[in-house]
Amino acid sequence: MTPPLEPLDWSTEGIVHRRERHFAASQRAFVPYRKPLIFQRGHMQHLWDETGRRYVDLLGMNVCVSVGHAHPVVNAAVRDQIEQLQHCTTMFYHPVPAQFAQELVARMPAGHDWVVHFTTSGAEAVDLALVMAQTHTGHIDMLALRNAYHGATIGAQSLTGISGFRHQVPLLGGIHHVMNPDPYRGVFGNEVDAYLAEFDRTVQHSTSGRLAGFIAEPVQGYGGIVECLPGYLKGAVERVRARGGVFISDEVQAGFGRTGDHFWGFEAHGVVPEIVVMAKGIGNGFPLGAVVAQRHVAESLASKYFFNTYGASPMACAAGRAVLQVIEADGLQANARQVGAALRAVLERLKARHEIVGDVRGRGLMLAIELVTDRRTKAAATQETAEIFERTREHGLVVSKSGADRNILRMVPPLCLQMADLPEVEAALEASFAGY
Numbered sequence: 001m002t003p004p005l006e007p008l009d010w011s012t013e014g015i016v017h018r019r020e021r022h023f024a025a026s027q028r029a030f031v032p033y034r035k036p037l038i039f040q041r042g043h044m045q046h047l048w049d050e051t052g053r054r055y056v057d058l059l060g061m062n063v064c065v066s067v068g069h070a071h072p073v074v075n076a077a078v079r080d081q082i083e084q085l086q087h088c089t090t091m092f093y094h095p096v097p098a099q100f101a102q103e104l105v106a107r108m109p110a111g112h113d114w115v116v117h118f119t120t121s122g123a124e125a126v127d128l129a130l131v132m133a134q135t136h137t138g139h140i141d142m143l144a145l146r147n148a149y150h151g152a153t154i155g156a157q158s159l160t161g162i163s164g165f166r167h168q169v170p171l172l173g174g175i176h177h178v179m180n181p182d183p184y185r186g187v188f189g190n191e192v193d194a195y196l197a198e199f200d201r202t203v204q205h206s207t208s209g210r211l212a213g214f215i216a217e218p219v220q221g222y223g224g225i226v227e228c229l230p231g232y233l234k235g236a237v238e239r240v241r242a243r244g245g246v247f248i249s250d251e252v253q254a255g256f257g258r259t260g261d262h263f264w265g266f267e268a269h270g271v272v273p274e275i276v277v278m279a280k281g282i283g284n285g286f287p288l289g290a291v292v293a294q295r296h297v298a299e300s301l302a303s304k305y306f307f308n309t310y311g312a313s314p315m316a317c318a319a320g321r322a323v324l325q326v327i328e329a330d331g332l333q334a335n336a337r338q339v340g341a342a343l344r345a346v347l348e349r350l351k352a353r354h355e356i357v358g359d360v361r362g363r364g365l366m367l368a369i370e371l372v373t374d375r376r377t378k379a380a381a382t383q384e385t386a387e388i389f390e391r392t393r394e395h396g397l398v399v400s401k402s403g404a405d406r407n408i409l410r411m412v413p414p415l416c417l418q419m420a421d422l423p424e425v426e427a428a429l430e431a432s433f434a435g436y
């Protein structure tokens with residue numbers, strides 16, 4: 001008989017000791033709070049730590065928990081699948097991934113022939129999108145936005161425009177970062193034409209003139225909820241296509257109804273990408289990602305293998321099917337729009353009362369506030385943000401500290417956040433900002 005596992009040790013000292021002793025530095029480094037925060041349980045938009053203390057989750061475990069922690073429909077779908085067959089590697093046939101692909105394609109803009117390649121993470125999907133763009137076009141040069149986060153694998157890291165995530169190794173060649181159209185901090189303010197002229201200059205000076213593609217998040221997530229200015233994506237994509245390239249929309253954070261107005265972030269910009277990358281919210285926490293591409297682009301890989309052992313995992317795809325079903329049945333896109341607008345109003349009131357809040361931005365349940373020591377110079381309030389961030393936790397909120405200067409509080413909760421949660425959120429934020 002198999003002996004029982006050693007019982008779990010929930011003590012802070014035990015967990016810290018084991019992590020310090022056994023985690024590699026690369027996995028230890030990325031921790032938000034001064035004191036460890038240990039989570040034991042979650043239900044919908046709430047989390048509980050090991051002492052039983054409840055938190056309103058405004059982070060959704062890094063935008064992964066889209067429809068709610070331990071959502072009963074998702075759990076039941078995964079449980080049913082596990083009981084039948086835990087894993088079925090991509091090379092064998094199974095109905096769950098096949099049907100999920102069909103359901104996902106049904107969410108894409110009509111009038112195009114879409115196909116799906118499942119992966120286990122966003123970075124893996126970004127890598128595949130890059131290979132697809134280069135293979136399809138026969139070109140090498142790729143453009144990406146500064147301040148973008150696309151993942152940690154070598155390909156995704158090379159496309160990432162934040163130095164803290166770029167390692168001192170030879171990253172991929174042929175990738176050029178263009179200025180991101182940031183209305184708050186960008187040197188051209190909200191002058192779309194000036195950013196597009198700069199885009200042209202980068203193409204002219206840094207590339208061969210022929211492009212494989214351009215990747216962008218319609219709303220930069222980790223970069224601090226920076227929305228592409230209206231008109232920018234359309235102008236940039238036209239320029240890329242004129243030079244033979246394709247547009248890759250990274251919907252890892254903005255997709256699945258999070259922005260409230262649309263199911264996909266790119267839909268707000270009147271462009272249809274050739275390739276769409278998705279992950280995180282697609283699986284509500286189960287490891288799943290996907291590249292959804294137009295068939296004529298994806299077919300370029302038909303003569304080689306791009307094999308992901310867990311790509312079409314029936315467990316993860318069962319979760320994905322349930323997520324789509326719940327977004328629809330629970331009206332979560334409309335909820336993101338309505339509750340997001342009300343949460344944004346909470347943040348605007350916070351700005352009216354606290355000088356340190358320099359900017360409030362975002363849409364739906366993809367929101368952020370940027371903290372500055374001086375609203376005129378916009379100097380980043382990095383230390384103050386660290387202090388306020390610690391307080392938000394003490395007052396029962398989980399938010400994220402983001403941006404290159406770590407002075408942005410990002411809020412990307414499960415899409416089931418309720419209006420009834422907002423008074424508690426506002427009181428907790430107000431208490432956290434006291435004195436600022």
Ligand SMILES: Cc1ncc(COP(=O)(O)O)c(C=O)c1O
Pocket residue numbers: 120121122123124126149150151152217221222250251252253279280289
């Ligand atoms: C916009 C975006 N793209 C890609 C990724 C990479 O996803 P993963 O961490 O699943 O590899 C992330 C992760 O934070 C992301 O935010």
